Amino acid sequence: MSTIGALATAPAPAGLAVVRVSGERAREVLNALFKGLKTNPVDNPRKLVFGEVLDFQSGEPIDKGLGVFMPGPFSYTGEDIAEFQFHGSPLLVEKVLRSLFAYGVTPAEPGEFTKRAFLNGKLDLVQAEAVSDLINATSEESLKIASEAMRGKLSGFIEEVGTPLRESLAEIEASIDFPDEDISPQTLTQVKNAIQNVKEKIDSLIYSYHFGHVVREGFRVLLYGPVNAGKSSLLNLMLGKDRAIVSPEAGTTRDFIEETVNYEGFNFIFSDVAGIRETSDLVETEGVERAQDRVEWADLVWMVVDATTDNWREILEALHGRAKEVWLIVNKVDLNPGAIGSVMCNKCTRNYYVSAIKKTGREALFEGLIEILKGKSPGDSSLVVTHERHRKALVTASSALQSALEGIELPLEFLAVELRRALTSLDEIIGKTYTEDLLSVIFSKFCIGK
Numbered sequence: 001m002s003t004i005g006a007l008a009t010a011p012a013p014a015g016l017a018v019v020r021v022s023g024e025r026a027r028e029v030l031n032a033l034f035k036g037l038k039t040n041p042v043d044n045p046r047k048l049v050f051g052e053v054l055d056f057q058s059g060e061p062i063d064k065g066l067g068v069f070m071p072g073p074f075s076y077t078g079e080d081i082a083e084f085q086f087h088g089s090p091l092l093v094e095k096v097l098r099s100l101f102a103y104g105v106t107p108a109e110p111g112e113f114t115k116r117a118f119l120n121g122k123l124d125l126v127q128a129e130a131v132s133d134l135i136n137a138t139s140e141e142s143l144k145i146a147s148e149a150m151r152g153k154l155s156g157f158i159e160e161v162g163t164p165l166r167e168s169l170a171e172i173e174a175s176i177d178f179p180d181e182d183i184s185p186q187t188l189t190q191v192k193n194a195i196q197n198v199k200e201k202i203d204s205l206i207y208s209y210h211f212g213h214v215v216r217e218g219f220r221v222l223l224y225g226p227v228n229a230g231k232s233s234l235l236n237l238m239l240g241k242d243r244a245i246v247s248p249e250a251g252t253t254r255d256f257i258e259e260t261v262n263y264e265g266f267n268f269i270f271s272d273v274a275g276i277r278e279t280s281d282l283v284e285t286e287g288v289e290r291a292q293d294r295v296e297w298a299d300l301v302w303m304v305v306d307a308t309t310d311n312w313r314e315i316l317e318a319l320h321g322r323a324k325e326v327w328l329i330v331n332k333v334d335l336n337p338g339a340i341g342s343v344m345c346n347k348c349t350r351n352y353y354v355s356a357i358k359k360t361g362r363e364a365l366f367e368g369l370i371e372i373l374k375g376k377s378p379g380d381s382s383l384v385v386t387h388e389r390h391r392k393a394l395v396t397a398s399s400a401l402q403s404a405l406e407g408i409e410l411p412l413e414f415l416a417v418e419l420r421r422a423l424t425s426l427d428e429i430i431g432k433t434y435t436e437d438l439l440s441v442i443f444s445k446f447c448i449g450k
């Protein structure tokens with residue numbers, strides 16, 4: 001494998017820049033391009049050594065800094081690694097990289113360091129994906145899940161459920177190999193119980209995806225309803241800033257707006273759209289269509305209505321069967337306090353009474369959102385599936401186990417096939433079996449230098 005190099009820190013002016021090199025020639029590169037003041041990094045593995053980063057062609061110093069040598073296999077990639085730390089100037093970074101590449105180091109592809117770590121058995125595929133999730137986490141909860149996954153929590157679970165399946169498979173294969181001896185009824189019962197037990201665990205992990213994907217991507221709330229109900233005012237209230245134009249004119253909002261807010265460690269994506277009404281205005285008509293299209297996008301639709309009018313029942317009816325969940329948000333209660341508790345919607349899971357102008361109701365709405373998220377949360381909230389890839393493989397494993405249970409009386413060969421299918425799916429999750437295509441898909445989403 002070639003020796004690769006890249007900037008590991010963000011490409012912007014900063015206190016420090018770290019350039020990383022991994023591969024067989026890392027030692028040689030460090031010797032050639034870094035001159036220690038008193039000693040050399042390669043002679044002092046895993047110690048930061050002060051000195052100068054040199055330009056390969058001229059031999060002149062580019063900058064003062066630190067060099068460190070981390071010999072494989074006890075390094076991030078499992079290969080020899082050299083790191084250069086110097087002043088975080090994009091121009092200096094360019095010079096250092098140019099010097100490395102002139103020396104013969106190959107520019108690293110996105111995620112290539114982590115990919116090598118995976119190929120060298122330093123981490124499994126779930127952990128590698130978690131590294132990227134950790135870097136890109138935007139909420140406390142997603143950070144927690146990524147960091148547990150990186151430490152091997154999800155992988156440990158996959159290993160753990162695989163063990164009884166492997167044992168069962170071994171029993172069955174042994175019986176297949178000795179056709180004269182029937183498998184004992186006790187053994188078959190044990191196998192059945194083991195499969196049942198593992199299937200339940202896998203199913204609850206599949207269920208955690210509802211929570212997991214919301215945590216990773218953010219929970220999507222659509223502010224929907226008739227014109228002038230105060231949707232844009234409510235959006236601004238939730239965001240805590242004047243993001244959308246508010247006006248007494250009906251039909252103010254045309255294109256949709258999408259903004260993320262973090263509340264108690266969760267990300268919420270609010271979308272404000274055009275008010276729903278029949279109109280001859282072409283631009284507004286387009287806005288209304290976009291609004292309707294977003295109903296499926298939303299995890300939750302807020303039907304925002306004006307407490308002084310009753311013009312919304314039909315619009316609400318039309319949501320039926322399309323929205324995943326609907327809350328009624330009665331706005332402008334300052335104008336009609338009588339609406340509180342009396343204006344209701346039966347098909348909505350919750351009813352709220354707010355005044356965007358008086359800024360009341362914000363906390364209650366956020367508390368409500370947090371409650372439904374926590375309701376989705378599995379008991380152990382750090383053992384959560386956040387990737388569609390993992391969910392799909394778990395579903396395959398679960399359905400294989402289901403058909404194994406249904407066919408428990410059938411010839412043992414059948415049972416063996418289904419158990420192998422389940423095990424293969426589990427192995428794919430952690431990368432015990434993988435294809436080059438899968439690796440490309442996963443690692444191309446990484447940043448360069450990780």
Ligand SMILES: Nc1nc2c(ncn2[C@@H]2O[C@H](COP(=O)(O)OP(=O)(O)OP(=O)(O)O)[C@@H](O)[C@H]2O)c(=O)[nH]1
Nearest residue numbers: 227228229230231232233247251252253275356357
């Ligand atoms: N009294 C009162 N007026 C409000 C309240 N919320 C919004 N308004 C007023 O209602 C009018 C419409 O508000 P918007 O937020 O633009 O309503 P919208 O639903 O986004 O309207 P469209 O984008 O046109 O569909 C504005 O004049 C707001 O100031 C409220 O809680 N109380």
Ligand SMILES: [Mg+2]
Nearest residue numbers: 231232252253
């Ligand atoms: Mg609006």
